[in-house]
Amino acid sequence: MLYTIDLLGVIAFSISGVLVALSKRMDPFGILIIAFVTATGGGMMRDVLIGATPVFWMINPMYVYLILGSTIFAIIFRHKIDYLRTSLFLFDTVGIGLYTVIGIEKGISAGLSMPICIILGTMTACFGGVIRDILCNEIPVIFREEIYATPCILGGISFFLLELLPIEDNMVLLSSGLIVIAIRLVAVRFKISLPNLYAHEDNV
Amino acid sequence: MLYTIDLLGVIAFSISGVLVALSKRMDPFGILIIAFVTATGGGMMRDVLIGATPVFWMINPMYVYLILGSTIFAIIFRHKIDYLRTSLFLFDTVGIGLYTVIGIEKGISAGLSMPICIILGTMTACFGGVIRDILCNEIPVIFREEIYATPCILGGISFFLLELLPIEDNMVLLSSGLIVIAIRLVAVRFKISLPNLYAHEDNV
């Protein structure tokens, strides 16, 4: 089941990449690359930094086919994709929850300490979007309006707190993934964001 | 002979990096770095992602000297380099053909599957230019006007088709490299490009 959710996340991230690339008027090859890095960039960076090479999508080419398929689908239906916006947001949020948990797991397998594992989880979930924005010549959106990273960090902390309790490993994974998802949904619904450091300058 | 062609590719890529850096009014150190990543960035990314570290130019410092020499040459003769434009285009095209084949070979040696090897070949040939453009604060040119990646992908597919035939390995390498070169020359000569997704919006 985890694997199915992973694939949903890949689809949602790919389509979000396509939409950004279209807004930059890229050609089909550029769109494909942007979709690819949006979906795989965070996990790829994680694998490179911990030395888990060849990186994950080289070992399981399913990711390549899925991203290629999602990209072609999104290009063809680009004028109708607005109808899917809510579904995409949900897939994306579920993907973030899952990617966070996968990143933490990989860090634990590599024998890394707790804070590093939380960083790896957050990186897996968030850095595809960062690389996408750099390739599109934008300051990464999560550095300006934060709705991604904080849920991942809090979910990562929950993971290690839940591990202290006498519950099963699978339940810990599932619960901390759900915590990421819940925090993000609540934050978006109620427009909660990090404190604005520039409010004072703006008012004067 | 392959090695000689490799060096011609390095020279052409370095000089193309110098020209872009000069147009951005960089200082000599910046120019050198841009030349370096243009010539080595694709192969460096490939080596990092498959775990072939230390990366190739660390093991054979010839690349460093050659790029340094080409950069100094190109800076000194920067006002006359226009006379070399056709030669440079040919070197560049030959370099792309060869880099594609080298990337595929490295993927095969690492035991990776066919689609991943084709991606690695294309990455080796094209991503030096991508990193160059990111460092110069531009949206990578191959994401907008595609004349690089498609020949590499088609050449990569040819490689694996030719391998099915009863011909020698060296001939497969040579032929698929020549296919990349031929497709690119034809595409540039006849201004063939990927379909324009924005034509409709532009006309209205």
Next chain:
Amino acid sequence: MLYTIDLLGVIAFSISGVLVALSKRMDPFGILIIAFVTATGGGMMRDVLIGATPVFWMINPMYVYLILGSTIFAIIFRHKIDYLRTSLFLFDTVGIGLYTVIGIEKGISAGLSMPICIILGTMTACFGGVIRDILCNEIPVIFREEIYATPCILGGISFFLLELLPIEDNMVLLSSGLIVIAIRLVAVRFKISLPNLYAHEDNV
């Protein structure tokens, strides 16, 4: 003692990252990431390219805590940080000297040749700033007004010249680090920079 200086360098680089991120009006998470890559980006790139993974800050989480602390400090006292400008410049310069030497040492341990080790030292000292500028959507400052890389390269060359003399290893490390620092201080004091390639065009 080396370790203490390393930490001073990390603090200075983090704070310089915070100042750049504030000028781009990033949110607290973005500021933290920029501080992080400014302080660790060069060493992280070095470790990835030579295959020394997991990268250094994953093995010793002290770096993570120190950067987090420096960032919070710099955000709180952001309106008063001008008073620290001279201290920060000194820390930064000392950090560059030390990072250069650390990078060279890592290259030697990995069995790499002299020119590659000098490149690794320069990369360790300078590329945190390069990645910071890319994330902030700027052409890296060291590619335009060079005050960083040349002292590192000259210090690296000194390192290998000093090694030929019959002096202790620790003295070689210390002396070449001091050479980096001295050259940078002199260059900044007397506004020495690389030759301006564009002076002629500007005058006409």
